[in-house]
Amino acid sequence: MIALSVNLNKIALIRNSREGSYPDVVAHGRLCLDAGAQGLTVHPRPDQRHIRPGDVRELAELCRSREGIEFNVEGNPFAEPLKDYPGLIPLVLETRPDQCTLVPDSNDQLTSDHGFDLKRDGARLKPIIAELKAAKVRVSLFMDSDLEQITLAGDVGADRIELYTGPYAEAVARQSGDIDAIFTAHSAAAEHARQLGLGVNAGHDLNLINLPRYRTLPGLQEVSIGHALTVDAISMGLDNAVTAYLNCLSGN
Numbered sequence: 430m431i432a433l434s435v436n437l438n439k440i441a442l443i444r445n446s447r448e449g450s451y452p453d454v455v456a457h458g459r460l461c462l463d464a465g466a467q468g469l470t471v472h473p474r475p476d477q478r479h480i481r482p483g484d485v486r487e488l489a490e491l492c493r494s495r496e497g498i499e500f501n502v503e504g505n506p507f508a509e510p511l512k513d514y515p516g517l518i519p520l521v522l523e524t525r526p527d528q529c530t531l532v533p534d535s536n537d538q539l540t541s542d543h544g545f546d547l548k549r550d551g552a553r554l555k556p557i558i559a560e561l562k563a564a565k566v567r568v569s570l571f572m573d574s575d576l577e578q579i580t581l582a583g584d585v586g587a588d589r590i591e592l593y594t595g596p597y598a599e600a601v602a603r604q605s606g607d608i609d610a611i612f613t614a615h616s617a618a619a620e621h622a623r624q625l626g627l628g629v630n631a632g633h634d635l636n637l638i639n640l641p642r643y644r645t646l647p648g649l650q651e652v653s654i655g656h657a658l659t660v661d662a663i664s665m666g667l668d669n670a671v672t673a674y675l676n677c678l679s680g681n
């Protein structure tokens with residue numbers, strides 16, 4: 430079974446567009462879990478454009494209260510702390526999510542758009558990964574479909590990789606000629622990770638159109654989906670959107 434982890438960033442983005450706490454991020458996380466999602470994901474960026482440290486603390490409690498539900502916190506461990514943002518690692522060590530997905534985003538990026546270059550960052554990531562694992566937090570690294578880089582992910586002690594699926598999503602949206610080549614590269618990367626003993630997650634710009642093919646990705650354990658699921662929820666309702674993504678993953 431491929432687990433669906435709903436990313437709540439965009440619920441928080443709407444909340445932050447006004448004073449107060451409407452929509453309530455935790456209440457919407459609870460709704461996703463009640464609809465059957467196996468986990469929740471957040472990406473607390475230093476500028477707090479959407480998810481804030483308080484959201485991470487409250488959602489950690491919510492997920493801990495639910496048997497079998499996983500909480501995944503994403504971010505760049507090297508990002509310059511801004512305002513009252515404590516930094517990703519202190520926040521993760523405080524809240525102890527089930528998984529931390531490290532992502533090489535800089536503070537000025539609109540969104541995540543590439544995986545790690547472990548030739549450059551591997552040495553300084555290794556002790557951070559060890560510290561998170563010592564705290565019993567599973568570590569996943571956001572990676573492109575590059576076999577050499579995925580080998581390095583194993584070398585630096587990652588438990589899993591999260592394949593960056595943006596290029597495939599873009600190719601499907603444009604109906605470009607390289608759709609199959611991109612997915613073939615994804616599959617090779619997933620198989621390579623699996624042979625190295627690494628778990629396989631996937632995410633970014635997944636939606637109800639491009640997601641079905643990921644049912645064939647070797648060893649896929651979890652997808653984290655937020656942007657498109659939130660957009661679908663505007664017309665379907667959040668519980669129906671979660672159900673639609675669960676059905677898509679199970680082939681129903």
Ligand SMILES: CC(=O)[C@@H](O)[C@H](O)COP(=O)(O)O
Pocket residue numbers: 436438439471472503532539540541571632633634653655
């Ligand atoms: C790592 C990744 O691809 C997404 O999880 C990321 O959280 C998207 O961030 P935004 O929601 O800020 O675009």
Ligand SMILES: NCC(=O)COP(=O)(O)O
Pocket residue numbers: 436470503591631632633634635653654655656657658
């Ligand atoms: N890791 C991917 C994620 O959490 C959500 O990405 P998106 O669906 O918002 O593009």
